Amino acid sequence: MKYRFFSVLCLCIGNPLAYADSSLVARGQRLLHPQDSASAxxxxxxxxxxxxxxxxxxxxxxxxxxxxxxxxxxxxxxxxxxxxxxxxxxxxxxxxxxxxxxxxxxxxxxxxxxxxxxxxxxxxxxxxxxxxxxxxxxxxxxxxxxxxxxxxxxxxxxxxxxxxxxxxxxxxxxxxxxxxxxxxxxxxxxxx
Missing domain, CATH: 3.30.870.10 (Endonuclease Chain A)
Structure with missing residues (x-):
C-alpha cells in the first residue's frame, strides 16, 4: 500500500498524468513499485x-x-x-x-x-x-x-x-x- 501513496505523488512531478518510468527505477529512485507503475x-x-x-x-x-x-x-x-x-x-x-x-x-x-x-x-x-x-x-x-x-x-x-x-x-x-x-x-x- 505504501507504493500506491507514492504513485499519487508522482502525478505532481512533471506531466501530472504520467507514471514513474523504468529509468527512475533503474537509477535506484524507487518512487513506485515496478508492478504498480502501469496499473496504479x-x-x-x-x-x-x-x-x-x-x-x-x-x-x-x-x-x-x-x-x-x-x-x-x-x-x-x-x-x-x-x-x-x-x-x-x-x-x-x-x-x-x-x-x-x-x-x-x-x-x-x-x-x-x-x-x-x-x-x-x-x-x-x-x-x-x-x-x-x-x-x-x-x-x-x-x-x-x-x-x-x-x-x-x-x-x-x-x-x-x-x-x-x-x-x-x-x-x-x-x-x-x-x-x-x-x-x-x-x-x-x-x-x-
Missing part, C-alpha cells in the same frame, strides 16, 4: 490538479466539486477556515447531500474554525483526537471522487501559501481506500 489507477480514472498561488485555484476546484455533489460528501480537515468552502458545504447539506466532517482537535480551540459553523448547519462534526495531529486534507464526493493534497481548507492556503491538490475521479479502489480510512478515523473520533 483504473483505466477510467480522470484527474484535476490545482496549485496555488500560480495555478488553478484549489478553493475554486473544491467549491465546484462540492456544488456538484448529489449524494454524499465526506471531509477530513486539519484546518478548515475557508468561508467559501464552508458555505458550499452548508449549501450541499441544505440540498440534501449527506455531509459528515472529521476535524483535527486544533479546530476546537481555533477562533475562526468552521467546526461551530458546520455543527450549527446540522452537519455532523467529529474531532479526531487520538493522533498528535490529524493532518488529513481530504474530501470524498458521492463515493466516486477524492480530493487530497497539501491544501488546507483555509484562506491562507489559497492566498498566501504554495499548495497543491489533486482530484481523482473514477477509480473505485482509491475511493474505497479513502472511504475506509475516513470510516476508521470516524470510529475513533469524538462528537463535537
Amino acid at each position: 489507477f483504473a483505466p477510467s480514472a480522470s484527474f484535476k490538479i490545482c496549485f496555488v498561488p500560480n495555478g488553478r485555484s484549489c478553493q475554486d476546484l473544491l467549491v465546484e466539486e462540492i456544488n456538484n455533489a448529489r449524494r454524499s460528501l465526506l471531509i477530513q480537515a486539519y484546518s478548515f477556515t475557508s468561508a467559501p468552502i464552508a458555505a458550499a458545504v452548508k449549501n450541499a447539506k441544505e440540498r440534501g447531500v449527506d455531509v459528515r466532517v472529521i476535524l483535527d482537535k486544533s479546530q476546537v480551540s481555533q477562533r475562526y474554525s468552521s467546526a461551530t459553523f458546520l455543527r450549527n448547519a446540522a452537519i455532523p462534526v467529529v474531532i479526531d483526537t487520538r493522533p498528535a495531529i490529524a493532518h488529513n486534507k481530504v474530501m470524498i464526493f458521492d463515493g466516486a471522487a477524492v480530493f487530497t493534497g497539501s491544501f488546507n481548507f483555509t484562506k491562507s492556503a489559497q492566498e498566501r501559501n504554495a499548495e497543491n491538490g489533486i482530484l481523482i475521479r473514477g477509480d473505485e479502489k482509491i475511493v474505497k481506500a479513502y472511504v475506509d480510512n475516513w470510516n476508521e478515523r470516524c470510529k475513533v473520533s469524538t462528537p463535537y
Whole structure:
C-alpha cells in the first residue's frame, strides 16, 4: 500500500498524468513499485490538479466539486477556515447531500474554525483526537471522487501559501481506500 501513496505523488512531478518510468527505477529512485507503475489507477480514472498561488485555484476546484455533489460528501480537515468552502458545504447539506466532517482537535480551540459553523448547519462534526495531529486534507464526493493534497481548507492556503491538490475521479479502489480510512478515523473520533 505504501507504493500506491507514492504513485499519487508522482502525478505532481512533471506531466501530472504520467507514471514513474523504468529509468527512475533503474537509477535506484524507487518512487513506485515496478508492478504498480502501469496499473496504479483504473483505466477510467480522470484527474484535476490545482496549485496555488500560480495555478488553478484549489478553493475554486473544491467549491465546484462540492456544488456538484448529489449524494454524499465526506471531509477530513486539519484546518478548515475557508468561508467559501464552508458555505458550499452548508449549501450541499441544505440540498440534501449527506455531509459528515472529521476535524483535527486544533479546530476546537481555533477562533475562526468552521467546526461551530458546520455543527450549527446540522452537519455532523467529529474531532479526531487520538493522533498528535490529524493532518488529513481530504474530501470524498458521492463515493466516486477524492480530493487530497497539501491544501488546507483555509484562506491562507489559497492566498498566501504554495499548495497543491489533486482530484481523482473514477477509480473505485482509491475511493474505497479513502472511504475506509475516513470510516476508521470516524470510529475513533469524538462528537463535537
